[in-house]
Amino acid sequence: MKILVPCKRVPDPDQKLRLNAETVGIDPAALTYILNPFDAIAVEEALRIRETAHPDAEVIAVSIAPAEGEADLRTALAMGADRALLIEHNDPTDPWNVARLLAAVIEHEQPTLVLMGKQAVDDDANQTGQFLAAQLGWPQATFASQIEFIDDGIRVHRETDLGIEVIRTTLPAIVTADLRLNEPRYASLPSILRAKKKSIEQTTPAKLGVQLELRVRLIGMELINSQRHCEKVETASNLLAKLRETEVVG
Amino acid sequence: MEHDGTALRSGSGAALGFARALSEDITAFVLGVNLEAMADEAAKLAPALVADHPALSAPVADRWAHVIAKVARAQNAELIVATSTTWAKDIVSRAAGLLGGAMASDVIGHEMVDGELHLRRPMFAGAVNATIVLEGSPKIITVRPSAYDAPTAAATPFTIEAVATDAFDFGKLPNATQFESLDRKTGARPDVTEARIVVSGGRAFKNSEDFEQHVGGLADALGAATGSSRALVDAGITPNSLQVGQTGKIVAPELYLALGISGAVQHLAGMKNSRVIAAINQDSDAPIFEFADYGLVGDVYEEVPRLIAELNSGQ
Numbered sequence: 001m002k003i004l005v006p007c008k009r010v011p012d013p014d015q016k017l018r019l020n021a022e023t024v025g026i027d028p029a030a031l032t033y034i035l036n037p038f039d040a041i042a043v044e045e046a047l048r049i050r051e052t053a054h055p056d057a058e059v060i061a062v063s064i065a066p067a068e069g070e071a072d073l074r075t076a077l078a079m080g081a082d083r084a085l086l087i088e089h090n091d092p093t094d095p096w097n098v099a100r101l102l103a104a105v106i107e108h109e110q111p112t113l114v115l116m117g118k119q120a121v122d123d124d125a126n127q128t129g130q131f132l133a134a135q136l137g138w139p140q141a142t143f144a145s146q147i148e149f150i151d152d153g154i155r156v157h158r159e160t161d162l163g164i165e166v167i168r169t170t171l172p173a174i175v176t177a178d179l180r181l182n183e184p185r186y187a188s189l190p191s192i193l194r195a196k197k198k199s200i201e202q203t204t205p206a207k208l209g210v211q212l213e214l215r216v217r218l219i220g221m222e223l224i225n226s227q228r229h230c231e232k233v234e235t236a237s238n239l240l241a242k243l244r245e246t247e248v249v250g
Numbered sequence: 251m252e253h254d255g256t257a258l259r260s261g262s263g264a265a266l267g268f269a270r271a272l273s274e275d276i277t278a279f280v281l282g283v284n285l286e287a288m289a290d291e292a293a294k295l296a297p298a299l300v301a302d303h304p305a306l307s308a309p310v311a312d313r314w315a316h317v318i319a320k321v322a323r324a325q326n327a328e329l330i331v332a333t334s335t336t337w338a339k340d341i342v343s344r345a346a347g348l349l350g351g352a353m354a355s356d357v358i359g360h361e362m363v364d365g366e367l368h369l370r371r372p373m374f375a376g377a378v379n380a381t382i383v384l385e386g387s388p389k390i391i392t393v394r395p396s397a398y399d400a401p402t403a404a405a406t407p408f409t410i411e412a413v414a415t416d417a418f419d420f421g422k423l424p425n426a427t428q429f430e431s432l433d434r435k436t437g438a439r440p441d442v443t444e445a446r447i448v449v450s451g452g453r454a455f456k457n458s459e460d461f462e463q464h465v466g467g468l469a470d471a472l473g474a475a476t477g478s479s480r481a482l483v484d485a486g487i488t489p490n491s492l493q494v495g496q497t498g499k500i501v502a503p504e505l506y507l508a509l510g511i512s513g514a515v516q517h518l519a520g521m522k523n524s525r526v527i528a529a530i531n532q533d534s535d536a537p538i539f540e541f542a543d544y545g546l547v548g549d550v551y552e553e554v555p556r557l558i559a560e561l562n563s564g565q
Contacts, residue, residue, distance in 0.1 A: 134347025
């Protein structure tokens with residue numbers, strides 16, 4: 001069984017962002033990047049499936065990024081992925097085109113399961129897995145907090161606003177990982193060193209036969225700073241008095 | 251329009267509010283089974299179109315997205331709008347994938363500029379607001395419920411129309427996914443995404459009992475919902491359903507009380523649009539104070555019981 005894990009390279013969320021001079025993007029200077037945390041959860045889940053239910057599983061990490069994106073694929077390799085594929089691409093893209101590129105890879109690789117993060121922590125779109133499932137005509141199980149293999153497919157616990165929903169679906173399928181699916185492992189130093197020596201397969205959108213057609217055009221960005229001024233109070237009683245002034249508290 | 255099987259979800263009218271701001275020609279589409287009550291509710295806000303069939307008994311993405319996409323095409327819809335929830339993220343995003351992928355999630359503002367629809371949406375956990383234009387048609391948009399008001403209910407209801415069932419073979423909808431169960435959150439307190447007041451607790455609370463006593467106790471004294479930072483969910487102290495933040499619930503109540511929450515970026519993303527924010531934290535430098543209107547530096551284990559006592563004494 002093959003498990004494909006799309007991996008997005010994202011700016012580390014724990015850093016101060018600056019806009020570029022045109023204010024239509026983030027200033028790339030001095031930015032550090034990481035593997036999208038939800039994708040790391042997806043990699044971890046794929047490895048656990050290989051370690052338990054399906055020892056024959058081959059875990060393939062795929063990233064669409066400039067050449068530097070190899071670093072994030074090496075993170076996936078160091079965690080234990082069997083193969084890594086970089087679709088080298090330097091320009092902006094969007095969930096629709098990411099899904100098209102992934103669909104082209106899937107057509108070639110024929111995985112049984114695609115495991116990916118439910119959202120990337122840079123654009124927070126939460127669309128790519130659903131778009132990919134729609135394009136392929138595959139079933140989807142989004143926001144997974146538990147995956148169990150059953151006779152004719154998988155049973156997935158999903159985190160929804162109304163509570164935990166359980167569905168089952170046939171394979172092949174797209175599953176998107178929520179925060180509580182697992183806690184990703186840290187790669188050991190020897191495995192990091194081994195991952196550095198592994199080769200990363202390379203392709204491009206052109207080689208995959210995909211010409212990007214952007215659906216989302218970015219016009220501008222603004223940094224959001226707090227507009228609030230905090231009035232400090234001395235006691236709980238004073239705080240309550242202030243809250244009553246707002247007429248929210250009776 | 252999202253519903254829970256008995257009524258429309260309270261935020262679902264926001265999508266109609268957004269649509270109404272752009273067009274007079276809007277339709278409220280409800281799908282599921284036994285929809286009479288929901289159709290009546292929807293028809294108070296806009297002309298309603300209903301797909302009512304046992305094959306739609308549970309909101310399974312492949313089926314429901316198929317129906318939404320098909321109806322959108324049949325109606326020549328230029329815009330498909332839903333309120334941003336896990337339901338919409340799952341199902342409406344898939345429908346967008348069937349309709350060409352021109353989609354914007356979590357829209358909080360819009361503007362027509364030279365005939366182009368500019369959409370504002372947060373990115374990077376809300377550190378940035380981006381303005382984007384969608385290329386292609388139809389455009390699929392989810393809006394934050396706090397950003398748009400539902401249209402006011404009409405005195406005379408609008409029409410209710412059933413989808414032309416000959417357009418569908420309900421027996422031949424996608425069938426790969428089966429719904430098994432939904433473990434509904436139960437509890438006396440209001441839902442965190444729908445409450446006027448949210449009392450939220452963070453790392454300062456050491457176990458579930460303390461959280462319930464202080465955060466739960468204050469919430470009950472205020473008739474509020476409880477929320478939680480990610481740290482407490484990760485520690486197993488609070489359930490997932492309470493998590494407020496970039497990866498949890500996005501809330502914007504009238505009052506957000508942050509108790510022992512430091513104010514990590516991903517938490518702020520989930521609550522910083524609340525109307526009034528008050529914080530209690532032992533650390534006077536905690537980032538939460540930069541996003542609060544009122545701050546009390548102190549130990550939540552001492553200050554919260556004082557608040558509860560004063561509220562319950564009716565002073």
